Amino acid sequence: MERCIQIKKRIRTQAAVAAIAVLAVCLPVSGCSVQGNLEDAYSFQERTPQNDLSSEEGSRAKAFASDLCVVEDESLFSDNSISSEAAALFSIDDSSVLFSKNAFETLYPASITKVMTALIAIKYGNLSDQVTVTDSAVITEQGATLCNIKPGDRLTLEQLLYGLMLPSGNDAGAAIAQHMAGSDEAFSQMMNQEAKRLGATGTHFVNAHGLNSADHYTTAYDLYLIFNEALKYEKFRDVIKTTSYYAEYENSAGEKVSQTWKGGNWYMTGERDTPSGLTVFGGKTGTTSAAGYCLIMGSQDNNGKEYISVVLKADSRPGLYENMTNLIHKIVD
Numbered sequence: 508m509e510r511c512i513q514i515k516k517r518i519r520t521q522a523a524v525a526a527i528a529v530l531a532v533c534l535p536v537s538g539c540s541v542q543g544n545l546e547d548a549y550s551f552q553e554r555t556p557q558n559d560l561s562s563e564e565g566s567r568a569k570a571f572a573s574d575l576c577v578v579e580d581e582s583l584f585s586d587n588s589i590s591s592e593a594a595a596l597f598s599i600d601d602s603s604v605l606f607s608k609n610a611f612e613t614l615y616p617a618s619i620t621k622v623m624t625a626l627i628a629i630k631y632g633n634l635s636d637q638v639t640v641t642d643s644a645v646i647t648e649q650g651a652t653l654c655n656i657k658p659g660d661r662l663t664l665e666q667l668l669y670g671l672m673l674p675s676g677n678d679a680g681a682a683i684a685q686h687m688a689g690s691d692e693a694f695s696q697m698m699n700q701e702a703k704r705l706g707a708t709g710t711h712f713v714n715a716h717g718l719n720s721a722d723h724y725t726t727a728y729d730l731y732l733i734f735n736e737a738l739k740y741e742k743f744r745d746v747i748k749t750t751s752y753y754a755e756y757e758n759s760a761g762e763k764v765s766q767t768w769k770g771g772n773w774y775m776t777g778e779r780d781t782p783s784g785l786t787v788f789g790g791k792t793g794t795t796s797a798a799g800y801c802l803i804m805g806s807q808d809n810n811g812k813e814y815i816s817v818v819l820k821a822d823s824r825p826g827l828y829e830n831m832t833n834l835i836h837k838i839v840d
Contacts, residue, residue, distance in 0.1 A: 575706075575735070578607045578728060588833040592799070592820035593727040596834050599735065599805075599813040605837050610728040613709055614819050617793030617801050618652070618675045619730055620717030623698050625672055625746065626737040628683050631697070634665035634742065636686065643691070644682040648718055651677045654768055659759020668742075669752040672791065673768040680716035691715060705732045719797045727817045734803050734815055747789025747805070750775050772804065779828045784809050784839040792827075800827035806835055814838055 576597040584606045593609040628634070640660040646653060654676025656662065662670075664686065670679035684694035691714050698712040707729035713722045737743045755765045773779035774787040781787050790804025799820035806814045816834050821827035 591830045595727045615798035616725045617795045617798035618717040619793040624715045636664045638686045644678045646677045662756040673770045677716035684715040
């Protein structure tokens with residue numbers, strides 16, 4: 508399985524070089540300052556043969572990164588206290604990189620996938636829509652996290668968003684996908700199109716929830732791009748800062764059903780102390796046997812500056828938070 512991922516990594520890196528040329532030629536300069544292919548930006552000279560792009564086109568490709576963090580040299584960030592397979596820390600306010608380890612390594616995202624699902628729902632959906640849960644939302648995989656909705660239940664898309672992000676309901680993800688696109692496959696196409704639009708060229712999704720598949724992968728840097736985009740939407744911020752949500756809806760018989768969904772970020776539940784001078788304002792965890800223990804989150808320092816931090820493939824849940832604490836300490840140290 509791991510060998511398969513490495514092969515895909517090489518293939519997609521080669522594809523990214525071609526994509527840079529396409530994007531640089533096709534997109535107008537006026538539309539390049541916020542979005543686009545960012546892999547070239549972190550090592551533009553090495554990844555793009557200079558005789559393939561004119562200087563004007565190369566400048567357009569570089570312009571994609573103007574409002575985003577750019578990883579240039581990971582050797583500057585060596586730190587033995589970060590033991591996870593990949594980790595990165597980015598400043599939203601000044602677009603600086605405070606730490607990066609294996610930021611472009613292809614890895615499984617587990618339930619961090621749901622950040623993209625939430626982004627699609629908020630950006631392209633109508634949160635007041637009434638959604639009837641279908642059989643496609645039934646998840647039977649052992650160990651899968653659920654928000655415990657049933658076929659025939661009627662909830663709003665907004666309620667499903669909380670069921671997706673707080674208890675990490677895979678069933679909520681499937682219900683959102685079915686409602687918005689008609690199938691998990693069609694919704695995955697929407698996710699991949701959005702990833703491409705954001706420049707997340709090392710990412711490929713096959714489902715809305717993150718249960719493991721060899722064809723479902725991303726990178727720490729791509730997750731930064733996706734999370735950074737999601738933070739532009741106030742509703743996303745409202746959802747990820749919530750630690751408990753009460754949902755009341757109807758089942759297939761028209762009876763009232765209620766549930767209280769709770770989040771699992773240890774910094775926000777008080778199970779792990781946040782470094783002094785920082786406030787964690789939200790994030791998303793993810794865990795599978797293949798992905799290990801993963802977490803992406805947003806933090807704010809006492810001056811109001813915001814940061815995105817990501818840890819992928821830690822070896823345990825305590826190890827995940829030890830890595831994340833060591834990572835975000837770099838903001839205030």
